[in-house]
Amino acid sequence: xxxxxxxxxxxxxxxxxxxxxxxxxxxxxxxxxxxxxxxxxxxxxxxxxxxxxxxxxxxxxxxxxxxxxxxxxxxxxxxxxxxxxxxxxxxxxxxxxxxxxxxxxxxxxxxxxxxxxxxxxxxxxxxxxxxxxxxxxxxxxxxxxxxxxxxxxxxxxxxxxxxxxxxxxxxxxxxxxxxxxxxx
Numbered sequence: 001x002x003x004x005x006x007x008x009x010x011x012x013x014x015x016x017x018x019x020x021x022x023x024x025x026x027x028x029x030x031x032x033x034x035x036x037x038x039x040x041x042x043x044x045x046x047x048x049x050x051x052x053x054x055x056x057x058x059x060x061x062x063x064x065x066x067x068x069x070x071x072x073x074x075x076x077x078x079x080x081x082x083x084x085x086x087x088x089x090x091x092x093x094x095x096x097x098x099x100x101x102x103x104x105x106x107x108x109x110x111x112x113x114x115x116x117x118x119x120x121x122x123x124x125x126x127x128x129x130x131x132x133x134x135x136x137x138x139x140x141x142x143x144x145x146x147x148x149x150x151x152x153x154x155x156x157x158x159x160x161x162x163x164x165x166x167x168x169x170x171x172x173x174x175x176x177x178x179x180x181x182x183x184x
Contacts, residue, residue, distance in 0.1 A: 003041055005048030011161040013149030015055045016126035019045075019118075020081040021146040021160075036074060039067070046118040059121040066117065072106060073119045079103035080126050084147050088138040100130060141165050 012018040022045065024033040036042040043064040050062050065073045083100040086092045104123045111120035129138075137150045142158065143165035150157040159165035 003035065003038075005045055005052065007052045008161050008164050010049065010052035010054065011164075012147055013054050013151060014125050014129055015049060015053050015059060016080050016122055016129055017084065017147045017149065018049065018053060019077050019122045019125075020084065022077065023081070024144075026081070026145055036070075036077070039070070042070065042073075049118065055121075055125055059125070060116055062118045062121055063116050065119045069107075069110060069117075069119055072103075072110065073122070076103040076107050076119060076122060076126070080122070081147070084129065084138060085140065087133065087135055088140045088147060090135070097130070100126060 009021070010018045012021050022035040024035065025031045035045070046062040046064045049059070050056060053059065079096075079100045079102070083092065083096040086096050104127050107119050107123040111117055111123070136155055139148055139150050139157065140146070141148060141160035144160060146160045148157075148160040
């Protein structure tokens with residue numbers, strides 16, 4: 001099956017969150033899809049991030065993760081998801097923060113001259129998020145479970161992407177409301 005990275009896949013508001021969101025239906029073992037399970041799809045993420053990522057002006061031109069660093073990149077992704085998901089749920093722990101900082105340090109230590117690589121840029125993004133944390137802006141989409149930054153003025157954003165998840169939620173509510181009115 002072919003897959004393309006669309007603008008919706010970059011609705012997290014930060015590169016680190018977009019990377020964490022590369023696992024679709026993360027908590028459903030029967031339907032879970034890891035977009036990085038395929039090396040070509042992982043490599044194509046860097047190119048798509050150059051076009052769609054909210055932080056593309058900060059990251060410069062991103063290159064794919066080196067083959068030898070793919071496992072460490074997945075570890076970084078999981079540490080990002082673990083820490084920021086807990087923070088969004090107001091359940092953060094020092095252990096999750098320590099795991100994130102260790103993954104960031106490992107990535108930056110080994111990125112060396114390849115600072116334009118996706119893994120180094122992701123580590124920098126995660127570090128910016130951790131340092132400049134505004135917990136009330138970090139949210140979890142109730143439809144898909146993705147992490148996103150609520151950059152709205154009044155901090156009222158509900159879905160990662162109104163055009164996708166917001167419409168699905170509204171259509172679902174309409175369907176069930178109509179079904180109750182008309183009967184089965």
